[in-house]
Amino acid sequence: METIIKEKIKNYIPPAHWDFLLPFYDIGCVLLGFGKNFRWRIIQHLGLCGTERILDAGCGTGTLLTMLKEIHPSVVAVGLDPDEKALQIASHKSHRNNANIILHCSTMDNMPFENNSYDVIVSSLVFHHLQKDNKLVSLKECLRVLRPGGRMLLVDFGPPRPYIVARILSRLFSLFEPIEDGVEGRIPELMLKAGFSKVNEDEKYLYGITIYKGYK
Numbered sequence: 696m697e698t699i700i701k702e703k704i705k706n707y708i709p710p711a712h713w714d715f716l717l718p719f720y721d722i723g724c725v726l727l728g729f730g731k732n733f734r735w736r737i738i739q740h741l742g743l744c745g746t747e748r749i750l751d752a753g754c755g756t757g758t759l760l761t762m763l764k765e766i767h768p769s770v771v772a773v774g775l776d777p778d779e780k781a782l783q784i785a786s787h788k789s790h791r792n793n794a795n796i797i798l799h800c801s802t803m804d805n806m807p808f809e810n811n812s813y814d815v816i817v818s819s820l821v822f823h824h825l826q827k828d829n830k831l832v833s834l835k836e837c838l839r840v841l842r843p844g845g846r847m848l849l850v851d852f853g854p855p856r857p858y859i860v861a862r863i864l865s866r867l868f869s870l871f872e873p874i875e876d877g878v879e880g881r882i883p884e885l886m887l888k889a890g891f892s893k894v895n896e897d898e899k900y901l902y903g904i905t906i907y908k909g910y911k
């Protein structure tokens with residue numbers, strides 16, 4: 696296991712929006728319905744054969760990566776996130792689970808990877824943390840590091856469902872985070888604009904959270 700930190704990153708929205716809430720991020724996810732079942736569904740949608748190089752862009756506290764390595768021990772699992780403290784939690788978690796994961800402290804708009812270096816990219820609950828003018832740039836960067844034929848799963852707010860609860864929640868979120876592109880259904884359009892092909896909606900989850908897939 697390795698954590699690579701080249702520079703301190705500022706100007707990003709941390710996992711639980713405020714740093715002091717980070718210790719409660721994992722339990723908050725479980726209480727809101729984004730626990731193991733949610734991660735399990737994402738892993739199923741990834742459709743891995745088990746030997747891929749996979750990047751979790753905005754991996755946060757590393758829950759998805761750790762589960763991935765448990766299920767597919769031979770994948771090369773790399774996580775990237777600008778939040779050093781979240782990466783520390785991810786590192787402890789993977790250590791506890793004996794999962795060999797490489798962690799990079801960086802942002803999605805400028806990733807320290809070669810062109811065409813991943814078979815699969817997954818990014819869950821990150822898109823609404825990216826500033827409006829940073830979303831397209833970040834998607835283009837994902838496309839750059841994905842190998843031709845590779846796929847990206849982007850999981851984030853889509854148009855709200857069930858309507859009332861989702862609408863209230865997304866309104867609440869929009870007070871703090873740039874969520875509009877998601878709830879207004881513009882993620883597929885942005886993925887296509889970035890250069891992804893065969894963009895489709897794989898599944899809807901709670902509160903309108905949607906799994907989008909696109910290919911290079």
Ligand SMILES: C[S@@+](CC[C@H](N)C(=O)[O-])C[C@H]1O[C@@H](n2cnc3c(N)ncnc32)[C@H](O)[C@@H]1O
Nearest residue numbers: 707708710753754755778802803819820821824
């Ligand atoms: C709500 S958390 C989701 C974490 C994890 N993917 C999950 O599903 O639990 C959003 C994550 O996006 C990260 N983030 C914020 N801005 C980012 C950026 N520009 N590039 C990459 N990650 C970013 C945050 O640090 C945080 O870990």
